[in-house]
Amino acid sequence: MIYLVEDDDNIRKLVKYALAKEGFEVTGFSVPTEFWEHMRTVMPQLVILDIMLPEEDGLSILKRLKENNKTEQIPVMMLTAKDSEFDKVTGLDMGADDYIAKPFGTMELISRVRAVIRRYDKTRSKNIFQIGELYVEPAKHIISVSGQEIELSYKEYLLLIVLLEAEGSVVDRNTLLTRVWGEYYTESRTLDVHIRKLRVKLGEAGSLIQTVKGIGYKIGGGSYA
Amino acid sequence: MIYLVEDDDNIRKLVKYALAKEGFEVTGFSVPTEFWEHMRTVMPQLVILDIMLPEEDGLSILKRLKENNKTEQIPVMMLTAKDSEFDKVTGLDMGADDYIAKPFGTMELISRVRAVIRRYDKTRSKNIFQIGELYVEPAKHIISVSGQEIELSYKEYLLLIVLLEAEGSVVDRNTLLTRVWGEYYTESRTLDVHIRKLRVKLGEAGSLIQTVKGIGYKIGGGSYA
DNA sequence: TTGAAAGATTAACATAGAATTAACATACAC
DNA sequence: GTGTATGTTAATTCTATGTTAATCTTTCAA
Numbered sequence: 001m002i003y004l005v006e007d008d009d010n011i012r013k014l015v016k017y018a019l020a021k022e023g024f025e026v027t028g029f030s031v032p033t034e035f036w037e038h039m040r041t042v043m044p045q046l047v048i049l050d051i052m053l054p055e056e057d058g059l060s061i062l063k064r065l066k067e068n069n070k071t072e073q074i075p076v077m078m079l080t081a082k083d084s085e086f087d088k089v090t091g092l093d094m095g096a097d098d099y100i101a102k103p104f105g106t107m108e109l110i111s112r113v114r115a116v117i118r119r120y121d122k123t124r125s126k127n128i129f130q131i132g133e134l135y136v137e138p139a140k141h142i143i144s145v146s147g148q149e150i151e152l153s154y155k156e157y158l159l160l161i162v163l164l165e166a167e168g169s170v171v172d173r174n175t176l177l178t179r180v181w182g183e184y185y186t187e188s189r190t191l192d193v194h195i196r197k198l199r200v201k202l203g204e205a206g207s208l209i210q211t212v213k214g215i216g217y218k219i220g221g222g223s224y225a
Numbered sequence: 226m227i228y229l230v231e232d233d234d235n236i237r238k239l240v241k242y243a244l245a246k247e248g249f250e251v252t253g254f255s256v257p258t259e260f261w262e263h264m265r266t267v268m269p270q271l272v273i274l275d276i277m278l279p280e281e282d283g284l285s286i287l288k289r290l291k292e293n294n295k296t297e298q299i300p301v302m303m304l305t306a307k308d309s310e311f312d313k314v315t316g317l318d319m320g321a322d323d324y325i326a327k328p329f330g331t332m333e334l335i336s337r338v339r340a341v342i343r344r345y346d347k348t349r350s351k352n353i354f355q356i357g358e359l360y361v362e363p364a365k366h367i368i369s370v371s372g373q374e375i376e377l378s379y380k381e382y383l384l385l386i387v388l389l390e391a392e393g394s395v396v397d398r399n400t401l402l403t404r405v406w407g408e409y410y411t412e413s414r415t416l417d418v419h420i421r422k423l424r425v426k427l428g429e430a431g432s433l434i435q436t437v438k439g440i441g442y443k444i445g446g447g448s449y450a
Numbered sequence: 451t452t453g454a455a456a457g458a459t460t461a462a463c464a465t466a467g468a469a470t471t472a473a474c475a476t477a478c479a480c
Numbered sequence: 481g482t483g484t485a486t487g488t489t490a491a492t493t494c495t496a497t498g499t500t501a502a503t504c505t506t507t508c509a510a
Contacts, residue, residue: 111312170366212366214379
């Protein structure tokens with residue numbers, strides 16, 4: 001479902017028609033109030049916002065969407081009337097996922113919509129990690145090495161996920177401590193012990209966890225296995 | 226620095242002119258080979274690719290850029306000639322950061338370029354450094370010379386980063402001592418020893434670190450060493 | 451309520467490599 | 481040449497992390 005907020009009847013119909021023909025379900029709104037009402041019930045895959053609107057302008061809507069953590073991941077595309085407006089929107093950079101300037105071609109619109117949705121889907125399904133022999137699927141709480149499923153304790157699991165989410169990048173000790181153990185923690189050997197247990201349980205994949213002395217640990221990326 | 230690969234002389238000039246007027250440094254290439262050659266020495270902030278090119282098409286270039294982990298984070302913007310082409314590019318979704326359809330307005334081009342670069346700067350707060358054969362990516366803790374990864378100790382690493390952050394400028398001994406070792410430090414040979422170890426480990430890139438007698442050290446910049 | 455188990459944490463020690471220092475060498479400015 | 485700044489080397493000290501086992505905690509079934 002795509003939500004389109006646009007007060008110009010012609011454009012609204014045009015966009016609805018073009019996207020509908022491509023198989024998208026589109027609900028159009030001419031005023032923001034209606035839009036917000038529907039947002040409370042059904043969340044869309046994508047929101048397309050005109051800038052100039054009665055009652056509340058598109059930028060304000062965008063801002064509210066991105067400030068709310070229930071809606072912040074919904075991709076938003078802005079429709080801009082003039083080049084100068086376009087510039088203003090991108091300049092403010094309030095987190096819109098794409099911008100399209102009026103007048104726009106139908107093909108371009110469709111392509112951009114598809115691209116934005118695809119990108120979004122990709123980041124969501126990014127919830128599966130695979131590095132070498134290690135395979136982790138958080139949604140199902142599956143961790144396996146060379147096809148062999150492995151059991152991890154809660155902290156070990158969290159630790160692994162934090163490292164995986166930054167795959168290839170170093171995560172410093174402090175970040176690990178706060179993300180896995182919560183705010184402040186007296187430095188002790190706890191982290192090291194957990195890293196060790198993780199490495200042991202991961203077996204051959206244990207060497208994927210690299211120590212970066214003085215900083216922290218990282219998993220995958222760069223170096224040799 | 227922005228790299229633009231476009232074989233149509235008129236468009237290349239137009240884009241160069243438009244972006245130059247906005248303060249961007251643009252280098253244009255009419256054939257991919259030239260582009261690749263320059264990529265080996267200086268990495269740009271952004272690459273703008275036409276799709277139809279002699280020798281190697283834009284999609285292939287895009288693919289190669291995104292497959293190489295040294296270039297994958299460089300934002301890429303595709304120029305597409307027709308709507309159908311536009312559709313094709315976004316459809317393949319090989320990780321381009323934006324698409325712009327010809328004919329395009331100058332304002333839109335500039336806005337999109339700015340938006341892409343801004344987004345990029347935001348995600349990559351830590352930069353990537355490349356001087357000659359030396360390549361450093363702090364976030365991933367990757368240091369390599371001539372493509373060969375190198376291991377540095379913590380202080381050596383810090384020292385290198387401090388120098389790199391001031392690339393081309395001299396960093397005096399005192400600044401180095403305080404930034405790497407913390408407030409006050411009795412003058413000893415420590416710094417020199419670390420500089421030496423760094424130079425040795427960097428191998429051929431070691432000569433990039435120049436001594437500025439009486440002041441400190443600098444990396445890169447005017448080198449007639 | 452009690453008592454295994456598993457998990458988390460701490461204590462205690464090991465150890466590889468780093469950092470530092472000392473001691474001397476060299477280069478360069480004056 | 482003299483003196484000062486930096487280079488070089490090796491010996492010494494130190495530190496971060498690894499490792500193991502003991503001790504706390506929590507959970508949960510009997």
